[in-house]
Amino acid sequence: MVDLKNRNVEISLHFLIWLALFFLPAAFSVGSDTDWIGLFRHFWLQLIFLAVVFYANYTYLVKHLFEDKKIGFFLVNLALILVLIFLKNQISDWLEPNRRRHLLKRPPAALFYFMDTLIYMIPVAFSIAINAGKKIQKAEEMKIEADNIKLQSELQHLKYQLQPHFFFNSLNNIYSLIDFAPDKAKQSIHSLSKLMRHLLYKTDVPAISLPEEVEFLNKYIELMSLRLTDHIKVYTNFPKSVPDMKIAPLLFISIVENAFKHGISATQHSDIHFKMEISENDIYFTASNSNFPKTDADKSGSGIGVENLKKRLHLLYPGKHEFHSCLNNDLYIAEIKITTDS
Template identity: 85%
Template sequence: MVNLKNKNVEISLHILIWLVLFFLPAAFSVGSDADWKDLFRRFWLQLIFLALVFYANYNYLLKYFFGDKKVWFFIINLSMILVLIFVKNQIFSWLEPDRRNHLYRRPPAALFYFMDTLIYMIPVAFSIAINAGKKIQKAEEMKIEADNIKLQSELQHLKYQLQPHFFFNSLNNIYSLIDFAPDKAKQSIHSLSKLMRHLLYKTDVEKISLSEEVEFLNKYIELMSLRLNDNTKVYINFPKIIPEIKIAPLLFISIVENAFKHGISATQHSDIHFKMEIIKSEIHFTASNSNFPKTDADKSGSGIGVENLKKRLNLLYPEKHEFHSHLNTGMYIAEVKIITN
């Protein structure tokens, strides 16, 4: 459908250009003694032959030029041009008997043919330039399409990488509940099933609503909070009313996972804060947590979550995002800002 539309635009543009070229001589001759016969002889006949040369090359002969048969291209063009010049001279002789009777001096035939050949090479050059431009444009479009395919493949890979990571962390959480809180473990499995349903049906799209993403975060925070003791406090500050904004799915889950992974201690008091602000089309998400770094022996989560997020932000929101993380008075703070428009 797009190609057909482009073809129609191209045809319309060609018709418009030739109409302008044909009517300009008539417009400039208004008020003069020139009649239609003079216009045909002096301008329109030449334009018709120029159009013949142009479209013969544009539609057919350029396959020789771009197909490494340039010698044949020039031979065919030269032959066609010489024939057209001869035909034009015959028509002129018929329209101007004085030419036929040699009643006035005319330039040498060789010079006449040489000058006309140069004129007829102009549409040949134009057809080459237009087709070369189209080929360059097509090559650029193919490159863009290839880059888009590569981008989608990378994003799909990152998404598939993220989901097992998320599932692994959730199972770790449930496993820790089985011995001392089996009822909570059952509730966790039920909550996990809801989250997995979201992963299956809501993330296989380019974008989802921000409200769905916030709902997913709330469910995940609820799931992770089941294993917490009284030493850990979780504070959530999400907007009550969420505007109709579309974002890529699973953008903030890695930061939330990271906060629970590194912000909990079995013996010390710890705080975890999640905050989201929406300013017009900008989303500001902040997670801050007490900092209890894991040892090298702890492989839970394999540490890919935040790196995964950085790569996805670079691919999905180039030059439209910020990500910062730093320590401040014993609190680890991660901040993401996304411009969605």
């Protein structure tokens, strides 16, 4: 459909250009004693033959001979041009029988053939330039398409990588509840099923609404909070009214998971803070937590979450995101800033 539309635009453009070229000589002759035969012989006949040379090259010769058979290309063009010059002279003689008599005092015919040949080479050069431009444009379009396919494949891979990571972390959380809080474990399984439904049906799109993403985060934080003891405090500060902005799904879950994984201790007081601020098209998300790094023997998570997030931000929001993380007074802080288009 797009190719047909482009083709129609191209035909219309060519038609308007040649219409203007044919109209101009007549327009300049308005108000004078116009000699239509002379106008045809001096201007329109030349334009017709220039058009023949142009379209012979534009539609066939440049595409089939110029790349591989350059000598043949120039020989065919030379033969075509000489035939057209001969025909033009024959038609001119037929339209103006006395023309030969006036030409006797003019320079040799070979010079006229040479000058006409140079003129007829102009549309040849134009057709070569246009076809070369089209080829470059097509190559660029193919490169862009290939880059898009690669980008989508990489994003899909990262998404598939993230979902099992999320699922395993949630299962670890539920597993820890089974022995000492079976009722909470049952509730966790029910909550996890809702979250997995969101993962299955709401994240297989380029973008979702920000309110849906915030709701998902709240449900996940509730799920993870079920196994926390009284000495662990979780604080959320999300906007009460979340604007209906579009955002790539699952952008914040990695640092939320990270905060629960590294921010709680079984024996020490622990704090986890989540904050989201929205300013026009900018979204700021901050997660800060007490820092209790896991040992190499701890297999509760695969450790791919934050790296996955960095790659996705780079692919989804090039030049429109910031990610910072630091350790400040035993408090780990991760910050994301995203500039959206809506």
